Structure formats: C-alpha cells, structure tokens
Amino acid sequence: MALLSVRDLRTHFFTRAGVVRAVDGVSFDVEERRVLGIVGESGCGKTVTALSIMGLIPKPPARIVSGEVQFGGRDLTKLSERELEDVRGSQIAMIFQDPMTSLNPTLTIGTQITETIRRHFDVSKEEARKRAVGLLEEVQIPRAATRLDDYPHRLSGGQRQRVMIAIALSCEPELLIADEPTTALDVTIQAQILDLLEELREAHGTAMILITHDMGVVAETADDVIVMYAGQVVEQASALDLFDNPEHPYTEALLGALPQLEGDGIRQRRLTAIPGRPPDLLDPPEACRFAARCKYAGGDACTTHMPELRELRPGHFVRSEHPASERTRRGETVVV
C-alpha cells in the first residue's frame, strides 16, 4: 500500500486569458521510505503538482478540477482547510527552492522552528526550544543554541536551507516534498545539502518527493523517477531503469543534453539541444504534446491523438508512440 497515491490529478488555473491546464492527468505513487524524483523543465507542472498535494495552490485562480490524492486513508483534495492544516507540517512537509526568501526576515530562527513544533505537539516553550537545538545540530549548524536567536539575514544561503530542512523534519513527517532544494545554491553546497537530506531521510525513515530539473541530482538521489512534460507524466520508471534504458524521446533528449566528461567520440559531440518550446498550456494540442519537438513524430498517430501512458516493461511506463525500444536503427517504428 503506497504512502501517497496520486490519481489522475488535474489542476487548472482560471485566468482572464483562459484556462491554463497546468497539471493535466498526473498519477503516481510514493512508497514508504523511498525517494520519487519528479523531473522536467520549468513550467511542466511539477511544482503545481506538489502544491496541489499540499493544498497550497492559490485558490482564486487555481482549482483542483478532478483527481484524488490518497494519503493516510483519506483523499487530501476533499479535506477542509483546517484538516489540511493538521496534515501540513506534521505528516507531509515541504521545503522550497529559494532559501533567501522562504524564511520570515522579522522572526528569529528559533521562533520559526518552535512555532511549528508547538503547533503540532503539546509541549512547553522550553521543551520546544530544546528540540529546536537538537534539530539544528542534526542539520549540522554549529553553535546551534546561540543560532536560535539569530535572524535569517545573518545566515548564509546554505545555512538557511538547512534551517528549512530542520523545520520540515521537526514534526517527523512521513513524507517530505523538496521542490528544487538546491537550485538556488552554489554547486559545492548543493552536494552537501543533498547528502544531508539523504542522511536525515535514512535516520527518520522519511519518504521524499524530490522535484528538480537537474538530471544529475535525480540520478544520485532518486529511487523512482517520473518525467513530466507540459502538465503530464511522459515516462515513469525506477531510476536505474530510466538512466540505462530511457524510452521517451524527451527523456532521451534530456539525457543527451547533459555535458559528459568521458565516452566515445566525446570531442566531436556537441550539446544536443531540443528545438522549440513547450506548448502553451492555455490551449494544449489534442495530440501528443511533445510531437512538435520530437525527432520521431510522424504520421497521423502522434499528431491527432494523445498517446496513453502504457507499461512497456514491468514498472516502466511511457507515453509515446515511439519509445526507444520500439524503434529500429533506421528510425522506423516496429512493435516488438
């Protein structure tokens, strides 16, 4: 029984210009203690998916139109705001991309940690403070006790992200959603933060959804991966399988766009770019949304109807008429 189960989630934004179908039929499971990586370019809907799970989408323009999010035996999309407030922070926690702006500049670090603890547990101020110190030590912030009374502007970006992690784990959630946690940080700090997340995850037995556009991060951290494009899942597999045998043309292109330090013909290879742009989600095409940029798209099939997400191999799903294993070397599609 999966910890979190998202089924056919659709979140749309109702704007003056029209309806933006940001998340359009996304389904996936997250198992206990495992890491699911959600990868895709900006605008593909990965953040909106995460926010929809938490119920944090801005309600006036946005709305979860259909679908379910099963967690702890309940459908989160059907909960009231008060019930969601109980789930957030204590059972599902989230950390965000920009540590510089994600902390309140006028409250001390200590307050921002203890208020979370005291919200979900009935403890005294002193007890909460003690726990906060322990948490800061866990995320490896030196001189934790004195740091509690500092304001965020006194900390570096990496330190602030550690504080965010501390806050997120303060109530021992079962699931942690990390939305591009390292994107805004220096490369060297990135590695530290990812390692830290890994350590803490193991220690606390927390499952994680890691959202990123960086394939390298996914390769290192995720157990399972889903690739999103234009509001949909286009490929889903275990991390190993995805990197060894990518199926969807988009995934292949993503991997091909990675700079490589070794391999045959390395000097002659240029970075392969993916021409074109993702479709406008105001009026997405009826057909495969990647067709316009796809090397293999052709004939009527790709351009007239939306391919289903089908199980190519056990545990490996693709939404394409031209997955890699069905192509011959001459670019023809042959069904195996």
Added chain:
Amino acid sequence: MSTPAPKPAASGASLPLSPSTAFEPGGAGAAIRQSNLWKDAWYRYIRNRAALVAGAVFVAVLLYCIIWPIVSPYDPNDVEFADARQGPSLAHPLGTDNFGRDLLTRTALGGRISIGIGFAATFVILAIGVAYGSISGLAGGHLDNGMMRFLDALYGLPYLPFAIITLAILGEATFWAMVIALSIATWFTTARIVRGQIITLKQNDYVRAAGTLGARWHRVLLRHLLPNTLGVLVIAVFLELPGVILGEAFLSFIGLGIGPPDASWGSMAQEGYETYRVFPLLIIIPSVAIATLILCANFIADGLRDALDPRTRET
C-alpha cells in the same frame, strides 16, 4: 513507414527556423521581441479601468476649466442679487452663489487658478527636487552625504507654517507667490526619490560604459540618467499634485490665498463656509471639485506606477 522529419502539425506549439538554445530551465525560446517601453506602458495603462476613467475625467475637468469660461454666456463677476443662492437649474447647471454669480462659470475659473497653481507648484517642486537629487546622486561621496544630511534637517520644517510665513514675506498672494509658498517646504521627498533613482542607474553597466568611453558627467546625466528617471518623474507629478492643491485650498480657506475678484476653489469654499447653514451647496461644489481632482490624480499615479513597472502589479 513513418518519416523521421518532425511535422509542425500540432496547434499551440511554436517551431523556430533553427535549433534554439540548449535545454535550460527557462525553456528554449525564440528571441525576445524588442518593444518600446512607452508603448507597452500605454497599453498596460489603458487596461487598468480605474486609471483610464480617472485619466479621462481629469482631462475632462481640465478642458472644462479652460474652455467653459470662454464660451459661457455669463460674466463670472456679474453680480445679480435677485438670482442669489439658487440651486441647480437649466439656466445655471450648478446654481448661483451669494452674489448671484453663475457657479458653473466661477467653478471653471476657480479651477484654472487652483489647477494652475497645482501644476506650477508641482513643476517647481520637481525642478528643485531633480536638481538637488541629481547633483547629490551623481556626486556621491561626501557631497552626497552632506546634502542628504541637510535634507534630513530640512524635513523638520513644518509645511503649512512655512507656507504661511513665505506668503507673508511675499506680501500679497499672487499666483506665483502661492506657487513658491507651496513648493518651498515640500520638495524633499522628490529629491530623495530622484537621488535614489540616479544612484541605482549609476550602477548600471551601460552608464559605466558611457563613463569609460569618456563621456562627461553632464552628458551622462542628460543622455542616460534623466530619460530613465522620466517615468518616476511623471508619477511624482501626480503624487505631488494632490498635496499642493489641498495646500492651496487650505491657505485660501483661512483667508491667505488669492483675493477677490479672482477666486480659487479654496476661496470659493471659504465663501461657501460663511453661509453653509443656509446654502450648503456653495461649499460643497468647490470641495467636490477638489476631491475629484485629487481622486483622479491618485488613480492616475497608481495606474502609471503599474504601467511603468509591471512587477508591482497584484496578480
């Protein structure tokens, strides 16, 4: 057999002629269309309904004040006691005052003076503010520091009292006397804003580039810095205008303003105040005129601010 070539058949997708930039978080994109700042701002402004209405009303009031006295059948100073204190009617759409003078005409004339003083004082404020702010901002260092300290000290000068004193110095309250009195103790904020803008722009690379190419400071100022400050200045005009108009109204109301036979909205209000118990219309009309102008100026300022800097817009 399917052909490997991509077909741009799907709607909603764009396909430039050549492979664009490598896959990047911003999304592969075509070249950004170069657009004119002012044209864009104009379109954004128009889409803001409140600002649009305010702008139209403002222009309408201006036109009314300028044109109506010329075409009006009434002489604004024509005393006709028989017609005194009439309410709105076909003959006198706004009624008449204590002396039987047509209010529609007098209000237009009063508007000329009030708005005239308003704009004149605003421009004086801007002139002083721009001069002070640019010098301070451009100079930097000790001069800038000193000038700002001095400015801080000037903030201690109370606005209305100094306006009163200035008027007393200048003797009678002529148009330009009022302008000076109303601008003398209130240009500080504009100076601050201009200085802030100049300092920000100074850091810009293109300004530094001009400097390294040997441009002299005044050229840098005129060619590069001021045009970019223009947007801020236009907004500043509509921000200062209400304060000045109210200031003029206040001064006139306590009897220090423009004297008869000329009238500004403030002095009309004072006349109306003397008889408000029996004929409140007389104080209401000029006050509503003032309020309308101030309201319009506020909305216009808001609209301009949003139009010129879309980041501040509320989603």
Added chain:
Amino acid sequence: MTGFILRRLLWTIPVILLVILFTFVLMRQIEGNPFRRSERSVPESIQQNLERKYGLDRPWYVQYAKVVKGVFTFDLGPSLVLRNRDVNDIVRTHFPPSLELGALAMTFALVFGIPLGMLSALKANTIFDYSAMFISNVGFAVPSFLVSTLLIYFFALQWGEWTGLPTSGWDSWESKVLPTIALGLGPMAYFARLTRGTMLETLQQDYIRTARAKGLRWRRVVVVHTLRNSLIPVVTAAGPILGFLITGSFIVEQIFAIPGIGAYYVTAVTARDYSVVMGLTVLLALVVIIANLVVDILYGVLDPRTRDARA
C-alpha cells in the same frame, strides 16, 4: 539600540538650529512692524523705545543668539503684540488642545484604518474590498473643511437633538468627537489603503507560503507573519502624518472653535509678532522632529534587519 537612539537625539539639535535660522531669516524679510496697531504709523520716538525694549535694535546676530538661547532655555520671551503675555504662556494654554486633537485624530486613523485595510486585503476583490476602498479613496480626497462642515451640518444641526454632539469648544469629551473624526478621516483612509497594499504584497511572499506549509493556523499566519511585516511601511508613513496633523490642524480648529495654536499662528504671522511666530514654529518643528524620531525607533524595533545596518 540605545546608541542608535542617542545618536538620533543628538541629531535633532542641529535640525532645530536650522529651523530657528530659517524662521529667523524669513521673519526678518517680512516687511511690517509689530508695533503698529492701526493704519496710523507709530511715532518715531515710541517706535524706538519699543524696539529698544524688545531688543529689536540690536544687530541681527545678537538677536539670533538671544533667540537660540531662549529656545534652549525654554524661555521664549514676551509677545510683541499682546501685552502682558508671554510666548510660554500662550504655548501653555493653546498647545495642549492642538496636541490632543492631533493625537486623538491619529489614534482614530490607526484604530479604524489599519483593520479596514487588513480586512480588505484578506478579502481582496470582493464587494467588501471594493466598497471599503471606495470609501477610503473618497475620504482621502475630500478636503477636511468639507468633512468638518458636513459633520456639523448633519450631526449637530439636523440630528442634533438625539446625538447631542457639540460643535465648538474643547471641554467635554463629546465636543472632541466630531473634530477628531473630521481631522482623522483623511489619514484613516490613507492608512487603510496603505495597509491593504502592503498586506497584499506581503501575502505574496515566499515565507508566507512556508508558514502555511508548516501547517500553522491561518489566523497565526495573518497576525504573526503577515501583519507585523506589513505594518512597517505604515509606521514609516505615520510619522510625517502625525506631524502634519498637529501642525496643519488650523482649519478644523477654526471651524470647531477649538482654542488651539492654529488660529494663533496665522494671526501672529499677520501681525508680525516675531517672538510668537518663532516660538510656535520651533515648537511645531520639534513636534515634527520628535514624531519622525519615534517612527525611526519603531522601525528599528519592527524590522531587525535595520538594527544591524545602523549599528
């Protein structure tokens, strides 16, 4: 923190000196004679006697020094026009009502304006928001003399019997209601608009999203996280407004017949009563300076980032 306060306090001294200088110079530019009671000119000998008595025949720098000394010893000298009255005296009787009116109006503006703005922000783009902002805009734009007049017209004249609110004087608490509203309506509208704007901006911030993601109750998010940060610009604006309220209440005082310094100021200037004008101007400037000082300090309290910057 105390260092910060002390430094700001010290800074007020040169400002006051500057104000004295300006006022002194400006007053001397005004033509006219404080001793002239009517159109007839004053006999030369009497003029000279009077000038000598009040020290007006001394060179300007001596007079200036005397004024400065007077200000710092709180002895502002006698009124030149009104016999038997000291400027100190005048200040003592007439300043408190103006101060009280200003303070009351400010309180009114804050107490009603901030919650109104807050609610408008929380219910953005609803009927409540639109009507609240409409009323605010109107309240802000309408000049206080009209507000005062309308208030008197309706509350005292038309409905006078059952509201019982007096329209002149400054003794009973009832008499203070209408002037307070008249003077405070504009600032209230201003604060409402400002609070709404800053709250809307703050609500967009990332850290509010973080606060919600932590599962904090919405009320706490609003009060602890949003409101505090939104109030900073409001506090900044409050200083100059307080100054303006106290120094610019002439009209309301006149209409409601409040014995404040407003009316006094105008007549003093017109009558060329140098010492009264000097004393009152310095006093008003002091009020403005202190208001700004309080605001600066409050700003430091509310926004911890500035404390380090100024340290």
